Amino acid sequence: MPRLKDEPLSTPVVTPASRPMSENKTGDWRSVAPRIDAEKCTGCLLCWKYCPEACVDISGEVPVVDMHYCKGCGICAIECPSHCIHMTESSEVAA
Amino acid sequence: MKKVLMGNHAATLGAVLARVQVVAAYPITPATQVVELIAEMVAKGEFPGQFMRVESEHSAMAALLGAATAGARTFTATSSQGLAYMHELLHWVSGARLPVVMVDVNRALAAPWNLWTDQTDSLSQRDTGWMQTYCATNQEVLDTVLMSYKISERLLLPSMVLLDGFTLSHVYEPVDVPDQKAVDAFLPPFKPQTFLDTKNPGAFGSLETPKPYFRIRRRLALDMQRAEAVVEEVGAEFERAFGRGYGAIESYRSADAEVSLVCSGAVGSTAKQAIDELRAEGHNAGLLRFRLFRPFPATALKRMTRPGMKLAVVDRNYSPGHQGIFCEEIKASLYGTKNAPEVYGFVAGLGGGDITVELLKEIWHEVKAKTADPVEPLWMEEAR
Numbered sequence: 001m002p003r004l005k006d007e008p009l010s011t012p013v014v015t016p017a018s019r020p021m022s023e024n025k026t027g028d029w030r031s032v033a034p035r036i037d038a039e040k041c042t043g044c045l046l047c048w049k050y051c052p053e054a055c056v057d058i059s060g061e062v063p064v065v066d067m068h069y070c071k072g073c074g075i076c077a078i079e080c081p082s083h084c085i086h087m088t089e090s091s092e093v094a095a
Numbered sequence: 096m097k098k099v100l101m102g103n104h105a106a107t108l109g110a111v112l113a114r115v116q117v118v119a120a121y122p123i124t125p126a127t128q129v130v131e132l133i134a135e136m137v138a139k140g141e142f143p144g145q146f147m148r149v150e151s152e153h154s155a156m157a158a159l160l161g162a163a164t165a166g167a168r169t170f171t172a173t174s175s176q177g178l179a180y181m182h183e184l185l186h187w188v189s190g191a192r193l194p195v196v197m198v199d200v201n202r203a204l205a206a207p208w209n210l211w212t213d214q215t216d217s218l219s220q221r222d223t224g225w226m227q228t229y230c231a232t233n234q235e236v237l238d239t240v241l242m243s244y245k246i247s248e249r250l251l252l253p254s255m256v257l258l259d260g261f262t263l264s265h266v267y268e269p270v271d272v273p274d275q276k277a278v279d280a281f282l283p284p285f286k287p288q289t290f291l292d293t294k295n296p297g298a299f300g301s302l303e304t305p306k307p308y309f310r311i312r313r314r315l316a317l318d319m320q321r322a323e324a325v326v327e328e329v330g331a332e333f334e335r336a337f338g339r340g341y342g343a344i345e346s347y348r349s350a351d352a353e354v355s356l357v358c359s360g361a362v363g364s365t366a367k368q369a370i371d372e373l374r375a376e377g378h379n380a381g382l383l384r385f386r387l388f389r390p391f392p393a394t395a396l397k398r399m400t401r402p403g404m405k406l407a408v409v410d411r412n413y414s415p416g417h418q419g420i421f422c423e424e425i426k427a428s429l430y431g432t433k434n435a436p437e438v439y440g441f442v443a444g445l446g447g448g449d450i451t452v453e454l455l456k457e458i459w460h461e462v463k464a465k466t467a468d469p470v471e472p473l474w475m476e477e478a479r
Contacts, residue, residue, distance in 0.1 A: 016297030
């Protein structure tokens with residue numbers, strides 16, 4: 001029967017998410033992935049600034065997107081002034 | 096200690112005696128005096144809690160959402176348009192299972208501007224998951240604020256305490272203000288098992304997928320269902336502590352009544368006078384005064400009615416396209432009961448029109464004389 005079975009009243013009513021947000025891997029929401037053309041990148045860091053997930057690593061010469069968290073929103077590709085970021089169907093990560 | 100208090104200040108003293116820790120408010124007319132008194136106490140250094148002045152009612156409830164999540168006992172007051180503006184956050188608070196207690200002064204909604212008493216503001220918030228209790232005297236306002244903290248914190252459901260605009264809010268009545276020691280014994284500090292804690296971080300209010308969401312809603316429904324019994328229990332506890340008892344519905348000379356008026360709010364005390372006069376004139380008249388509206392006290396209603404009884408429901412509110420709101424809920428909750436009482440609806444006093452003893456007696460006679468309609472409500476206006 002598709003009837004919902006009630007939980008016992010002793011079950012806690014408020015249960016906060018037991019894992020920290022860092023473990024909430026949002027990368028699996030993604031259907032398209034950013035690919036950065038290292039040749040054309042000028043290192044302006046706008047992709048880092050605009051990324052709503054704050055998942056662009058700029059410690060190296062060319063930005064690297066952390067695909068565990070990238071939702072594939074494409075904001076970086078739209079904002080990149082040198083048009084070096086392309087959204088691709090493949091979820092493969094370009095270096 | 097007995098004091099002469101306006102309803103607004105009776106509400107304030109209830110909250111202060113409950114040792115509320117965070118009050119957030121925006122001073123829309125007329126609920127201001129409820130929180131204004133707290134602001135005065137803050138200025139005099141008499142209020143140990145936090146008083147947050149915010150830019151809207153929406154923000155006031157949002158601030159309490161945060162404070163209650165952090166485990167504080169919280170309070171605010173509003174009215175009419177202010178309550179309407181809070182609507183979104185009312186759902187947030189009940190969904191997060193936070194026992195916020197709020198006083199709403201019942202005043203009519205615009206347009207046109209009116210602001211005299213009318214229950215449509217709070218009854219429009221029927222489905223927000225808040226408990227609602229309507230008061231008939233200023234004493235009951237103070238007492239209900241205290242009881243609401245106990246009930247809300249036991250069930251983890253928020254409570255709205257309602258009082259009539261002007262008729263109670265700005266009218267002075269003698270109120271027995273209990274002493275702090277007795278209140279502390281009745282109402283221990285709020286100690287939630289789970290709360291926002293920097294030492295033990297967790298995510299609150301995050302995304303839930305359909306399956307857990309459905310279960311969370313079911314649990315809210317289940318706790319709301321058992322709330323009627325908790326209201327009765329805490330009312331009895333309150334009586335043992337302070338000598339004044341309260342239930343979900345007050346029955347007045349109704350046990351053997353042929354026709355009972357059904358009222359809520361301050362009209363419930365006017366109605367006692369009407370019933371006494373009708374009894375003196377030889378009629379079997381009674382009164383059922385609804386205190387609780389959410390959860391709807393169907394158990395008490397069924398206990399207090401009998402086959403053959405007729406109910407004359409007086410609504411100072413209206414759901415356009417349907418009926419008076421208490422009336423429709425009473426009809427729905429009696430549906431399927433064998434030999435259920437006949438229910439007749441009357442709409443009166445919208446926008447603060449007087450509901451006098453004479454008008455209530457006329458309403459009673461409409462049902463007795465079988466001139467009322469069981470489907471369409473009669474709109475009754477005071478002749479003066």
